[in-house]
Amino acid sequence: MATTAVAKTNWWSGGKSPFNLEYGKLMMWYFLMSDAFTFGAFLISYGTIRFSQNFWPDPNVVFNALPGAGHANLPLAFVSVMTFILIISSVTMVLAVHAGHNNDKKGVIKWMIWTIIGGLAFLSCQAWEWHHLITGGHAVLTDGHLDVVGQTTRVNPWGAQVHGAAITEALSKTPHDALVKLVALNDHSQTHEQLAKLSDAQLQGMINTAELHVRETGPVAFGGFFYGITGFHGFHVFSGVVINVIMLIMTQNNVFARRGHYLMIEKAGLYWHFVDLVWVFVFLCFYLV
Amino acid sequence: MDHQNMSSEITVPHHQHSDEEFKGRVRKTTILLSVITVIELGLGLLMYSTDFPHWTDLFIKGVIAILTLAKAFYIVSIFMHLGDEIRNMIMTIAVPLLLFVWFIAAFLWDGSEYKNLRNRYDKTKQEQLIKMNTPVKGQDTATHHLD
Secondary structure (H helix, E strand, O other): OOHHHHHHOOOOOOOOOOOOOOHHHHHHHHHHHHHHHHHHHHHHHHHHHHHHOOOOOOHHHHOOOOOOOOOOOOOOHHHHHHHHHHHHHHHHHHHHHHHHHOOOHHHHHHHHHHHHHHHHHHHHHHHHHHHHHHHOOEEEEEOOEEEEEOOOOOOOOOOOEEOOHHHHHHHHOOOHHHHHHHHHHHOOOOOHHHHHOOOHHHHHHOOOOOOOOEEEOOOOHHHHHHHHHHHHHHHHHHHHHHHHHHHHHHHHOOHHHHHOOOHHHHHHHHHHHHHHHHHHHHHHHHHHO | OOOOOOOOOOOOOOOOOOHHHHHHHHHHHHHHHHHHHHHHHHHHHHHHHOOOOHHHHHHHHHHHHHHHHHHHHHHHHHHOOHHHOOHHHHHHHHHHHHHHHHHHHHHHHHHHHHHHHHHHHOHHHHHHHHHHOOOOOOOOOOOOOOO
């Protein structure tokens, strides 16, 4: 920036932007500020509730799965992959904007395509994570009996661990369907239909209470906060991808070449970086702290 | 390097980096962001694998939070080019966010206070608290460990 010209200018004399920015870009910055406050408020409310609880699930126990790795215990692995995908897509976005500065249409197209691919990859990862959490079965002790539940907005399977006698006693009070699900957790030799035909006593006999990991149900708020905030963020990633696709099409159709500038790409770029930035904080709050 | 068609609102054209210089900055920043992320992950795994006392855990989390703020600074300043804007503009973004820091501190403190007050004055919570003090952080002793 030519500092003497900046220092000499009376920014508030009228007839020009007092922030030396084109109107659209300034408005994008202020929209991002409002969005930052919204995400910030969500994350802060999560922090408040989380620290107000005596017990909160350990993220290293909850988020330890990696696609393709089966039941291996790999905390932080998958979320690192997601973080790097988003950071790299931010870098490709920077390069797209830079190509726009140089009026390099081919460069813009190339880097926008990579950014879109990064965004779609991230969304796929998040979808897998959600699916894994919702459909994953965990044995819990609830209401005096055992059950098998996944992580939803209504129930959290990661409370305090339960041992010994409490498990056996709860097992005796467990209804038939729950028994079938419990056996199916570790025994994959028969289908649910086949197991359903067995009697309660037979099913109870097939369960090894010494090796069964049972927990109490954890704080219900966990699900609402996790799915709500990552979902809200995922929605922003999705809309960002849509915007980027529109930018790509407009570039291809020479809209920006005709205008003589690629400022629109820059504004889309600001939005995309914001999305990456929010993820950095979501990652911090849910997985590391 | 030709300037884009400037809108009439812009008085001083933004500094145009040379191609080489710019690519260098991008590469350095990308590497920096990746290294910081790896350090954060390393610290996270360290906390997971080692049984630190509560205050050490809190200290490590503080370090990770500061590293995240550093990442945010680099993304905003270099990728979003806020560092290239004039001072007035930077302030309209930076000042509200500094106030935000107080927002964060106040509510996390409040959250902790809810817990402390409840534990102190709610009789039914006393037994839950005694039960809570025995297991360790909900860590599964029966799942496969990293070692």
